[in-house]
Amino acid sequence: MLPTDILLIHASMIACTPRVTDSANIGTRLLIDARSGMLAVKELLGSKLKFGLIALAIGLVVSLTLLMAAMSEGLLTGMTGAKGSLAGDALVFQGDTYPILERSVLSAEDLQRIASAEGVANSYGIGHVIVSVNSTDEPFDARVFGLGDRFDQLPLVEGDLVSGPGQAVIDVTAKVTGVGIGDTLGLTPIDEELDVVGITEDRQYVMTPAVYVDLPTWERLYLVTALGRMQDAEGHGAPEPELLARQVSGSASIAAVELEEGFTLERLASELGSDFVVVTPEEAALAGNGMPEMVVAIGGIQVVSLAIGALIVGVFSYITTLHKTGQIAAIKALGASNGYVYRQLLVQITLLVPVASAFGLAMTLGASLSMPPTMGLEPQPERWAITLVLVYIMAYLGSLFSLRSILAIDPATALDRAEH
Amino acid sequence: MSLLEVRNVSKSYGSGHASVTALSDVSFVLDEGRLLAVLGPSGSGKTTLLSIIAGLLRPTSGQIIIDGKPIHLRSNREAAAFRRSRVGLVFQDHHLVHYLTAKENLLLVPHLSGRIQHQHRELASSLLGEFGLEARANHTPSMLSGGERQRVAIARALMNEPRIMLVDEPTSNLDTERGRQVVEMLSRHISGREMTCVMVTHDPRMAEAADEALHLIDGRVHSADAEGVLASAP
């Protein structure tokens, strides 16, 4: 054998030996972990009632979080579903009036300017007006949206799209008042009528159903509503109907815009100047009507409920730890490390959280049955997965409460301390 | 060579005005196969002595030598490893894990060292047999009598085949007859084996089964019976 061979063998032994022992170490460590889990599982099974109650408490927090999420979703759809889902890259409001849809007015010239602005591939006007429907068993307010184009954006649940003046597609939430396809809606006090030809969904605005008509129909409704309002206010002195009609003709409340490839909202905004405000439909949905405050409030409740969850896990694990101080001291006296004791707690939490989450989900589904359909809980595996992860994080955070007390337990107290 | 050597051990709790001297200048040696009873009134320092030998407390001064090696210098982690491998501990309040059966409580000891093997299961069965607990192997502590619990605790302390057993008031919750039975079983197990045992008790009748006795009063060795026990100067 050549000296170089011996060197090579030595080198390979040096290179291999540590690796072999390393992987062996990791192997035994994993085994120890699995076994320390078994002790934790035995404790869980030995105190089913106690751990069941803890799981129930965590489950309540989980269900609170899920309900909050469902409610915020429902509120968001109810408040601004119709606004946020308008088809287009951007919505253009009259300057100064944003974010109040009710006050925005774009004249025929304005719409023309928007349509011919640089970067605009396509645009259409959207009219908005509030009406009262009185022909049903239960009168209700509705939000009329006149669409200049793109009726295909409405998801049809039943019936057909608007194909001419006087026809309407109405949100499914209006069905609870008895409205169906083929019905004629009588509007007061303007004394107009609309024929329901289709039913759409998730299209509400400020908790009232949206009614979609074509732009000429909207124009007529808007005109009579405006005239009626002016007469109401003054009792007399309304402007000449012909004059007003000329002003309203060809106008809309806002405009929806599809931009050319690569053209940004910012460029369109600077293109159009300060007479207009350019935002995305999503931005518009979250602006006005108290939406920012509502979103913050609901988000806050969710964060607080998660924090309460962390506190519950923390307090429970802290109390159970205090409760078995003697036991822990004895196990430590027998030679168990702090890490071993803490690991037991972690294993228990890891097993408790899915049980708690299942409780929480069941409670949420139960609760959502008693809620109006618009606030119902739809299966959202993604949101549930995120909630599960958050609950795990808060549970592990809560367990840190106990880590301190585990570290503080002096194994010497196990001797000669009778605890009765 | 003696298995356990306690050299001039003193221990004070606290400092300044609040300082309490629990042990002062305690010395003795103990050979293999011997059971030493440590006697003394309440507060005389018996538990303190046991805790120091177990490495649960550090002496203020003095040395503890086990198998020729000083153990009082170890870190907490080293002391814990030492207890896992070399020490059997029996607590006054048995401290059995309430959700584990008798046999599982015994297997907890090899579990804490990392692996439960076939030989551990066999050892557990034979120890349960030796202490008259075969029929109780699958019972949890709440189903056992006080004497049975204490015997399970002793069997558990023997699971790591310790060099040194440290037993604190094993009989205080038992009547005299049952207490004596437990101590006799313990004594029988130790004699002829390569181990030794220090048993704390305040009951002189329990000390009868011991090979040697050490009386502590106010933290000092008052008297030592039998050879091999060195009394400190009165």
Ligand SMILES: Nc1ncnc2c1ncn2[C@@H]1O[C@H](COP(=O)(O)OP(=O)(O)OP(=O)(O)O)[C@@H](O)[C@H]1O
């Ligand atoms: N952690 C401590 N802090 C302060 N003083 C302590 C502490 N532990 C024990 N002592 C004091 O040390 C002295 C000896 O206590 P030790 O527990 O060793 O006595 P003991 O002989 O075991 O008594 P008992 O028979 O009542 O168990 C007592 O005066 C006690 O009050």
Ligand SMILES: [Mg+2]
């Ligand atoms: Mg004591």
